[in-house]
Amino acid sequence: MDHTARFNSLIERVADAPAPSRELFAEVWFATTGKQHPDIKGRFAVLMDAKAWTEAALIAVACALPDWRVVTKASHGAGEGTPSVKAAVVVLTGCQAAICRG
Structure with missing residues (x-):
């Protein structure tokens, strides 16, 4: 599966997710961020x-x-609840656009 197809598949799974999950967020992280400093990875975890x-x-x-x-x-x-995992679509869509621009 090529890079664009992998992103599209991940975007669909994020959009269809009924609730946030560590596993899905970790997959988004590894698909989009590349190599990061251990402190940043720790903060994310x-x-x-x-x-x-x-x-x-x-x-x-x-x-x-x-x-x-x-x-x-x-x-x-005040009054804000926990947002949906769909916020991660921003990451994937932005990264896909950046990859397509090359």
């Missing part, structure tokens, strides 16, 4: 263990697309 899905998605976006200058410190406002 802690966020996944805490089920801090938005923050984990922001770190993945920041690592996958450094030119986007993503702010990785998120906070929940």
Whole structure:
């Protein structure tokens, strides 16, 4: 399976996921971020263990697309619930666009 087909398959699985999961987030991380500093990988792992899905998605976006200058410190406002795993689609779609641009 080529790189684009793998991304498309992962995008579909993320979009169809009924809830966030460590396994799916880890797969997105490894498919999109490349080699990262151990401290960043550790921070990502802690966020996944805490089920801090938005923050984990922001770190993945920041690592996958450094030119986007993503702010990785998120906070929940009053009444905000845990967002869906579909936030990871941003990572995959952005990475796929970057790969296609070459």
